[in-house]
Amino acid sequence: MELKKGKTIVLTMWGTMILFPVLALVFIILRLYCRRWLKKATTGYLDDYVLIFSWVLMVVTSTIGLMLAKHGVGTAIMAGEEVAVEPEVMHALLFWTSNLLLFGINAIAFSKVSWFITLIRLVVNCRQKVALWMLMVFSTTLLLVASTFGYYQCHFLPDGSWSYPEMSDHRCLDNGVAIKISLVTSIYSTVLEFALAAVPAYVVWNLPLKQSTKIGIICATSVAFVSAMMGALRTKAYYDHLFPLGKLPEMYSLGCVIMFAVLEVCTTIIAASIPFFRPLVKKMAKAYDEDELSWP
Known part of the structure; x- marks a missing residue:
């Protein structure tokens, strides 16, 4: 049966997975510049290191994603009315997708760890700190287990070939269980x-600060909602991937x-970096005022 290409987002994938990692790197550099050179902070760099590690994992994920795009990922390959995947593509698809899950989920996990550490530093209530620590440990453990689970769901046979579920059921975990755990x-x-x-927003609003300062900090941290929306879209796309409905x-x-x-x-990295830009904004505002005063 003749194969035909349908809807595709390959060009969008290339643009997104090249532009946004570069943009995230710019925000990380600005964050380090504000903390280490403008604010001259001497401690509290753990969240910086975790954020950088998350960025590295994300770059690996992007690279694998672009490799998969060459194998047809991002394009609807149809055989009549049915979805089709060419046999020679299946091996590369299964192998690289498992690696992508390993790096991608860990990138998400460590980006959240960095944000957790920043929030723990922000809160002043002891109970809130304990709650954030417990949630961080539980969430990180869950995501790390999920990434490992996806990687080892199926594995190589002794002769080096890939073990397909229909070829060797005892070498693959139950697909229904895997789908449910991944989706949850x-x-x-x-x-x-x-x-x-x-x-x-909750923590800052209860701090003894000026209202204008509170609003500024809340606006800076509200970028995290964009990251949450990306997570929601990822979950929706994952559902469509696991349960094809013909659309x-x-x-x-x-x-x-x-x-x-x-x-x-990327948006988590950006959201975690923006709150540290306050010294840079102050410096730019001061330079602007000085230039204004120097005008004739």
Whole structure:
């Protein structure tokens, strides 16, 4: 049967997974500049290191995603009315997708860890700190287990070939169980994103600061809601990938999952960096005032 290409987001994937990692790197550099050179902070760099590590994992995820795009991921390949995947593509698809899950989920996990550490430093209530620590440990453990679970769901046979579920059921975990665990983890991750985005607003509003300062900090941290939206879109695309309903074919929806996962990590990095730009904003405002005073 003749194969034909349908809807595609390959160009969007290329643009997104090249532009946004570069943009996230710019925000990390500005964050380090504000903390280390403008504020001259001598401690509290753990969240910086974790954020950088998350960025590295995300770059690996983007690279694998772009490799998969060459194999048709992000494009609806149809054979008549049915979704089709060419046999020679299947091996590369299964192998690289498992690696992508390993790096991608860990990138999401460590980006959240960095945000957790920043929030723990922000809150002053002891109970809130303990609650954030417990939630961080639980969430990180869950995501790390999910990434490992996805990687080892199926593995190589002794002769080096890939073990397909239909060829060797005893070498693959039950697909129904895998789908349920993966989807529940994805939904939990998204809900956690929205919860973490709301925490700064609650904490800052109860601090003894000027109202204008509170509003400024809340606006800076509200970018985290964009990351939460990317997580929601990733979960929706993942659902479409796991449960094809005839609207979004499997290869197409897998491309959406990869793209939104990269966007989720990038926007988390951006959201975690913006609150540290206050010294830079003050410096720029001061320079602007001095220039204004020097005018004739």
